[in-house]
Each structure stands twice: as structure tokens, then as C-alpha cells.
Amino acid sequence: MRFTTAAFASAARKAARDPRIREVFTRAGTRLIENRDAAYAEAPGMDLARDAAREVRQKGIDDLQRWISVLEDRLTDQGAKVHHAVTARDACHIIAGILNRAGIRDVIKGKSMATEEVGLNEFLQSQGIDAVETDLGEYIVQLAGSAPSHIVGPAFHMTRADVRAIMERRLGERLSDDPEDLTRAARTVLRGKFLSAGAGITGANFIAADTGTIVLVENEGNARMTATLPRVHIVLAGIDKVIPSFSDIPTLLRVLSRSATGQGMPVYVSFVTGPGRGPLSGLPPKDLHVVLLDNGRSRILADPVFREVLLCIRCGSCLNICPVYRTIGGHAYGFAYQGPIGSVLAPLILGLESAAALPFASSLCGACREVCPVRIDLPRLLVELRSRVVEKKSKRRFDPAGAVEAGLIRAAGWLMETSSRRGRFSRLARAVSRPLVRDGRIRRLPYPLSKWTRSRDFPRPPGRTFSAWWEKRDRHA
Amino acid sequence: MNITFFCTCLLENLFPGVAKAAVELLETFGHRVRYHAEEICCGQMAFNAGYRPEAKKLAAHLIACLADDEIIVTPSGSCAAMVRRHYADLFRGDAAMVDDAAELGKRLFELSEFLVAFGDLGKVHGDLNARVYFHQSCHLTRELGVTDQPSMLLSKLKGASLVGPERQAPCCGFGGAFSVKFPEISSVLLGDKAAEIALSGADLVAACDMGCLMHIWGGLRRRGSTVPVYHLAEILTGRGEAPSLP
Numbered sequence: 001m002r003f004t005t006a007a008f009a010s011a012a013r014k015a016a017r018d019p020r021i022r023e024v025f026t027r028a029g030t031r032l033i034e035n036r037d038a039a040y041a042e043a044p045g046m047d048l049a050r051d052a053a054r055e056v057r058q059k060g061i062d063d064l065q066r067w068i069s070v071l072e073d074r075l076t077d078q079g080a081k082v083h084h085a086v087t088a089r090d091a092c093h094i095i096a097g098i099l100n101r102a103g104i105r106d107v108i109k110g111k112s113m114a115t116e117e118v119g120l121n122e123f124l125q126s127q128g129i130d131a132v133e134t135d136l137g138e139y140i141v142q143l144a145g146s147a148p149s150h151i152v153g154p155a156f157h158m159t160r161a162d163v164r165a166i167m168e169r170r171l172g173e174r175l176s177d178d179p180e181d182l183t184r185a186a187r188t189v190l191r192g193k194f195l196s197a198g199a200g201i202t203g204a205n206f207i208a209a210d211t212g213t214i215v216l217v218e219n220e221g222n223a224r225m226t227a228t229l230p231r232v233h234i235v236l237a238g239i240d241k242v243i244p245s246f247s248d249i250p251t252l253l254r255v256l257s258r259s260a261t262g263q264g265m266p267v268y269v270s271f272v273t274g275p276g277r278g279p280l281s282g283l284p285p286k287d288l289h290v291v292l293l294d295n296g297r298s299r300i301l302a303d304p305v306f307r308e309v310l311l312c313i314r315c316g317s318c319l320n321i322c323p324v325y326r327t328i329g330g331h332a333y334g335f336a337y338q339g340p341i342g343s344v345l346a347p348l349i350l351g352l353e354s355a356a357a358l359p360f361a362s363s364l365c366g367a368c369r370e371v372c373p374v375r376i377d378l379p380r381l382l383v384e385l386r387s388r389v390v391e392k393k394s395k396r397r398f399d400p401a402g403a404v405e406a407g408l409i410r411a412a413g414w415l416m417e418t419s420s421r422r423g424r425f426s427r428l429a430r431a432v433s434r435p436l437v438r439d440g441r442i443r444r445l446p447y448p449l450s451k452w453t454r455s456r457d458f459p460r461p462p463g464r465t466f467s468a469w470w471e472k473r474d475r476h477a
Numbered sequence: 478m479n480i481t482f483f484c485t486c487l488l489e490n491l492f493p494g495v496a497k498a499a500v501e502l503l504e505t506f507g508h509r510v511r512y513h514a515e516e517i518c519c520g521q522m523a524f525n526a527g528y529r530p531e532a533k534k535l536a537a538h539l540i541a542c543l544a545d546d547e548i549i550v551t552p553s554g555s556c557a558a559m560v561r562r563h564y565a566d567l568f569r570g571d572a573a574m575v576d577d578a579a580e581l582g583k584r585l586f587e588l589s590e591f592l593v594a595f596g597d598l599g600k601v602h603g604d605l606n607a608r609v610y611f612h613q614s615c616h617l618t619r620e621l622g623v624t625d626q627p628s629m630l631l632s633k634l635k636g637a638s639l640v641g642p643e644r645q646a647p648c649c650g651f652g653g654a655f656s657v658k659f660p661e662i663s664s665v666l667l668g669d670k671a672a673e674i675a676l677s678g679a680d681l682v683a684a685c686d687m688g689c690l691m692h693i694w695g696g697l698r699r700r701g702s703t704v705p706v707y708h709l710a711e712i713l714t715g716r717g718e719a720p721s722l723p
Contacts, residue, residue: 013661022665323648324659327662327666328662360659363652363653365648386525386527387529390526390529391529409526413535426490440723443699448657451658455699456696456698456699457695462492467489470500
């Protein structure tokens with residue numbers, strides 16, 4: 001499996017020790033949140049706008065099957081083809097099938113996290129189909145043979161120098177550090193691909209069921225060109241992208257770019273309604289294929305707690321503000337989605353076993369909930385996932401680490417049960433810790449408490465509880 | 478007023494001096510303080526670690542313990558937030574417990590929130606003559622909405638000035654069990670906090686949560702900083718006593 005969520009704990013530890021990762025992601029995150037805050041402050045009623053956005057998204061997921069059905073009818077009427085991909089593998093096979101039947105070997109792509117989620121590019125490559133990313137960040141990441149580190153800015157982990165080095169190596173020309181020079185070089189290559197590709201594959205930010213409109217939001221214009229230039233347009237979108245009505249779109253656009261990048265509006269918003277072209281344009285009619293991806297979303301929808309995560313509009317704010325994401329960067333998560341939203345989606349999509357550590361890598365500070373444009377209670381979802389992990393572990397017969405942890409929690413509960421027991425333990429702890437104390441502080445504790453003292457001193461056990469003091473005071477009163 | 482003091486397990490077992498200061502503070506303000514030694518824990522630690530049954534047991538016990546108390550005050554933002562913001566989730570599906578929990582939440586206050594809500598600002602007196610870095614704990618500010626009360630109280634002490642960022646600073650990195658499950662990340666955030674404190678030129682650090690404070694204190698001392706670290710209750714008495722954390 002290409003996703004490395006199972007190795008998250010060690011990847012996160014390693015990343016936390018790399019100050020360059022922290023520098024890059026803190027700088028990017030801070031800048032984006034500052035922009036976001038400014039964009040929210042300059043427009044009136046943004047609090048209400050978030051409430052409205054949540055309401056619209058809630059309306060969508062509350063009756064999702066119905067909207068999908070409405071959408072399917074609408075798209076079919078318009079001459080588009082609708083496909084349902086239950087699994088990631090299905091999505092890859094369906095898309096490869098469309099391309100094979102049309103004899104297409106060269107494909108261009110607009111940025112789509114859904115295609116990352118299903119591993120489309122690798123699959124197409126294995127089928128001898130070349131898929132070139134046209135979003136500049138995604139293109140650079142593709143050249144580097146790496147993976148996106150942020151759902152909105154895939155190349156955040158790269159410095160200008162990194163970009164130049166990769167582009168020089170892969171394009172075989174001398175380039176400067178100047179962003180315009182680098183962009184020009186990419187554009188030259190990509191223009192050729194745009195004009196020669198047999199098909200364009202995009203995601204969708206939203207799909208309006210009543211009009212069958214695919215909404216593409218971007219700053220570069222590559223998604224629009226990907227969708228319009230080639231004769232075949234394939235859209236891969238999670239079923240949670242379906243919204244009830246075209247009239248819901250402005251409510252969502254009002255918060256999306258402000259949250260993502262601090263822009264009042266994205267540079268390009270494209271509405272693709274039906275295949276388009278045909279007799280009047282003099283061009284051959286397009287083939288429009290919409291592949292609706294489940295990959296666990298129906299299961300998530302059925303869960304009364306986790307369905308809230310389907311409200312997400314993929315703005316990336318939660319990543320930008322997260323102190324953990326800023327410290328470890330995006331690659332440590334090892335998944336198509338990172339940060340707080342990634343920590344919830346990974347176990348839900350890939351399974352608890354594959355991503356058990358992710359929900360625990362949070363101090364539950366709540367900053368993500370505070371910035372989410374649709375007010376998803378991410379900390380609550382993380383804690384819920386923790387309880388599902390613990391529950392699952394408890395059913396396993398052999399799990400020493402889990403047994404120790406559960407034992408400690410129960411022992412603590414027992415020890416604290418009465419004031420006399422607490423008093424006795426307090427005196428014991430004071431006595432036992434005496435040899436470890438220097439200048440009134442403890443510098444080193446044995447494993448596993450050494451995880452604390454590696455970087456912090458620990459206070460000396462007081463030897464007496466508050467209850468003991470209170471009782472004495474009460475008696476003398 | 479008649480107040481019941483909710484000590485919290487952390488203060489009962491590790492920082493009784495802070496609890497003592499909080500009780501004495503409430504008494505200085507003319508309140509009569511009661512305490513139930515049967516109290517154990519709000520269940521936050523177990524809940525956040527994913528141990529719902531254990532957390533429920535502790536929470537149910539706390540609700541029963543405090544059932545007959547009119548006003549309850551606790552010197553912990555995160556414990557107050559656990560009761561007021563998370564008990565409904567913890568007991569979901571059990572309407573009676575959700576009701577009892579909600580009912581308890583209406584009677585339970587965090588210390589600084591209580592002191593300001595009941596107009597005790599005028600009773601704060603004494604000298605401080607120090608620059609204070611007040612650490613705004615995540616649960617205190619984001620879940621309880623207690624953003625101004627601590628600074629309102631501190632500013633009543635003579636010579637007290639608040640230093641540090643105007644806006645909510647990032648998490649200190651404690652996060653309960655997170656501090657030992659992901660100590661590498663926790664200590665990076667701690668380092669940032671320590672740097673922020675040093676940059677602010679603070680003479681002392683204060684907060685309303687001992688969890689954050691023991692983590693910040695532990696990091697400061699490890700870095701050789703001798704800046705005193707206080708719980709708010711220890712400062713507001715204005716007596717200039719030494720803090721619990723040396």
C-alpha cells in the first residue's frame with residue numbers, strides 16, 4: 001500500500017526533530033492563517049456566512065443518496081456518463097477503462113485529492129497511460145517523484161531552491177531561482193501537454209445536483225484548461241462533494257477561498273454543466289464522465305458521529321493553524337489528506353488498524369475547530385476515534401502495550417478512589433522519589449515516565465494531599 | 478456565598494498548595510467554602526485517552542458527588558470545560574445522565590470566571606510589581622470562553638502589567654497524555670512557548686491550569702530559566718508567597 005499511515009508515529013517523531021520541516025510549514029501556515037484572518041475581518045457577517053455554509057453542507061449530507069440520484073438523472077439527461085466507484089480500485093479501473101476504450105494514452109490532470117486518494121496516477125502509469133499534473137505545485141511534486149504535503153499547496157514542503165533543482169534535473173535546462181523563470185519553464189512544457197492530451201481529469205470542489213454542475217475552483221486556470229481543451233473530460237469526486245442546488249454555490253464560495261488562501265474569491269471559478277461543444281461550436285461533442293467515489297464515505301455517512309466530517313470543503317485551514325502539522329509537516333501523515341482533517345479521514349477511509357496513531361497526535365487545542373468554515377468539531381471526532389481504537393484494542397487477545405495502558409488508567413482510578421488511599425499513595429510517592437530529587441525537582445524518571453523527563457523537569461511529589469490538609473483544618477475549625 | 482470547591486485530581490495529588498491557595502482566596506473574598514473528599518476526578522484524562530467506560534464511571538461519580546451543591550468552583554479551566562462541554566458527548570444516548578450533566582454544568586465555574594462573574598474584582602488587592610506572562614490555556618479560552626477574566630483580575634494588583642502576545646498564542650503542547658505519547662512534538666511546542674516567554678521579558682508566568690503550568694515550568698527549568706511559575710490563585714492573594722512549583 002502506498003500510504004504510510006501505519007508508520008505515522010515514527011515518521012512524526014523523526015519529522016519533529018527536523019527544524020527545517022518546522023520552519024517551512026510554520027512559515028506557510030502562519031502566512032495563510034494571517035491571510036485568512038484578514039479576509040474574514042474585511043467582510044461583514046462572516047460568522048453568519050460560516051453558519052450558512054455549514055447549513056448548506058448539512059442539507060447535502062442529510063439526504064445525500066437523494067441528491068446523488070437527482071444528480072445522476074440530470075447528468076445523464078445532459079449526455080454525460082455517470083459511474084459509481086465503490087472502492088479506490090474501482091475508481092482506477094473505471095477511469096482506465098474509459099481511457100482504454102477511447103484509445104487515449106496521454107492525459108492531463110487538474111489538482112484532485114480524490115485522485116491522490118485512489119492512487120490514480122500510479123495505476124494509469126502501470127497501464128501505460130501517462131498522466132501529467134498541470135497544477136504548478138502538483139507538477140513540481142510529480143517531477144520530484146514525491147507526494148503532496150498539503151491539500152491546497154501540494155509543494156509547500158519545497159523551497160524555491162528545491163524547485164529549481166528538481167526542474168533543472170528533470171527538464172534539462174538551466175534555470176534561475178526566480179519564480180517567473182521557473183513558472184515559464186513549467187508552462188512551456190505544460191502547454192504542449194494541454195494541446196496534445198486526449199483526456200483531462202479533474203476533481204470537483206462541488207457538484208450541484210439540480211443542474212448537474214461541476215464546480216472547479218482554482219487560482220491558476222489549469223483546471224479550466226484541463227476540463228475544456230481535450231475532448232474527454234473525466235471528473236473524479238467523492239460523493240460528499242454533491243450539494244443539493246446550484247443556488248447553494250455562492251454560500252460555499254463565500255467562505256472557501258477566504259479560508260483557504262485569504263482571497264475574497266478564487267481567480268477562476270468554472271461551472272461545467274453538461275458535455276458542451278457540439279454542432280454550433282463546430283467542435284466535436286465532448287465526452288463527459290463523472291465518477292462518483294465512495295471509498296468508505298457511505299459507511300462514514302451512516303455513523304452518527306463521524307458523518308460530520310463529510311461537511312469538509314477541503315479549504316486546508318485546519319492544517320494551516322494546527323501546531324502539530326506545523327511541527328511535523330505533511331509527509332509524516334503518509335496520506336492524501338493531512339493535518340486534523342487527515343487524522344480523521346485516514347482511519348475512517350483506510351481503517352483503524354492502518355491509522356491508529358493519527359488521532360492521538362493532537363493536544364486537542366481546538367484551533368482547527370475555531371477556523372473551520374463549516375465548524376466541524378474535529379477535536380471531538382479525534383477523541384471519538386481514540387475511543388474506537390481503544391475499544392478495538394481491548395478485543396485483541398495479545399496486546400501488551402494496550403494492556404499496560406488500560407491497567408494504568410484503571411490503577412489510577414483505583415488509587416484515587418478514597419482520600420485515605422490517595423493520602424497513603426502520596427506519602428509513598430514522596431518517599432520513593434526522594435533519591436531522584438535535586439533542587440526540589442526531578443530531572444529523570446524511569447521508562448515510560450522518561451518520556452516526560454527527556455525534555456522537562458517533573459515536580460516533586462508533595463507527600464500530602466489537599467484532602468489531608470482540609471481534613472486537618474476542618475477538625476481544628 | 479456558600480461555595481463547594483472542586484479540587485480536581487491533579488491538584489489533590491500533585492499540587493495541594495494551589496488548591497489551598499484557591500480556597501484561601503475564595504475565603505478572603507468572603508465566601509464559605511465546602512469540600513467533598515469523596516470527589517475523585519472529572520474523567521477528562523480517561524476520556525481523552527479513549528477510555529470511555531472508565532471516564533463515564535468517574536464522571537457519574539462526580540455528578541453524584543456534587544448533586545446537592547448550589548455553586549461549585551474549580552481552579553482548572555480544562556476540568557470545568559470537560560464538565561460543561563464534553564459530558565453531553567460522554568453520556569450521549571443516556572438522556573437522564575445528559576440532563577444531570579447539563580444541570581451540573583450550570584452550577585460549575587472556573588475560578589477566575591467565578592470571581593469576575595460575582596463582582597469580586599474590587600476585593601482583589603495587594604502589590605505585585607511585576608510583568609506577568611499570562612498563559613491562555615486552550616480549553617479555558619476556546620471551550621469556556623474565559624478570555625478576559627484572568628487579566629481583569631491581575632490588573633487589579635498594584636504594579637502588575639501583562640506582557641506577551643495580544644492574540645491567542647499557539648498551544649503550549651501539553652495536551653494531557655499527548656505530552657508523553659508524542660513527546661517530540663510536545664517539546665517542540667514547549668520550546669516555542671519558552672522562547673515566547675523569554676521574549677516577553679516577563680518576571681513571572683501565570684495560568685489557570687496546572688497541567689499547562691507543570692509542562693511549561695518543567696520546560697523552563699530544564700532550559701535553566703528561573704522565572705517563577707504561578708497558578709493565578711497563588712498570585713491573587715497579593716501576599717507574595719512562593720509558588721507551588723519551585
